[in-house]
Amino acid sequence: MDAVHAEFDELVGRALACPDDALLPCLERLREHLLAHFGQEDDWMRKTAFPAADCHIDEHGKVLASADQVLALVARGDVAIGRSFAAELEHWFPGHADYLDSALAAWMCKRQFGGKPVVLHRRPSHA
Template sequence: MPVHGEIVLGFDPMDEVHAHFEIQLATALACPDDRLLQCIGELTEHLKHHFAAEDVWMRDSDFPPAQCHIDEHAAVLQSAQEVLPLVAQGRLSVGRAFVRELANWFPAHADHLDSALAAWMSKQRFGGKPVVIKRAAAHHH
């Protein structure tokens, strides 16, 4: 069964990625200082895979507003990569602020950008004109 988090968009592969993200975000929000660097590192790794998967879905499916969505992913990753060395130097407050910002950013991003992509993917997969789905089709449980 797919894992579902707080935000469920009805496109299982994306809902699963989001559920894992929510778990990692909750872990990072609650983690002790001595694990903050590790938590943000894991969160950053997750984001790389999460965003890469969505970027591939957008490109493969010719999602119309893809560039804006891909740019937002790139901006978030850029921030994560700037925060990591600061946390490594002991600037934990910067790391905590970043994790909080991420927690604030994600629901709106999922609501506006990801939900549009989920609807687009579902429509292409289950209705509308037939579309050849690469890679994603092998992801069924």
């Protein structure tokens, strides 16, 4: 899950930093990632009877629906909406990962190993 989340961060960063003429391909790659990423998590939730699956799967579906709408607009030349979408994903994802994905990870670890995963957080640097 961590590797998939790192890839997500990288793809969002690319979409935010790319030139306008590369935005559509960057967003298409991000959508492909989202389909695989969310599909894998949705599968895990169904296979393990995750209690909050409906909420989590619904949120994935809403993000994918937004991605489809944004891609259509960017394909018609609306670069600003594509940049805004990438920025919103960057803002949305930490909360999603901290609450929904971490709960899924804890659920799967508890079912498989009988305990919770260890979570490490970086301390903010004070310059």
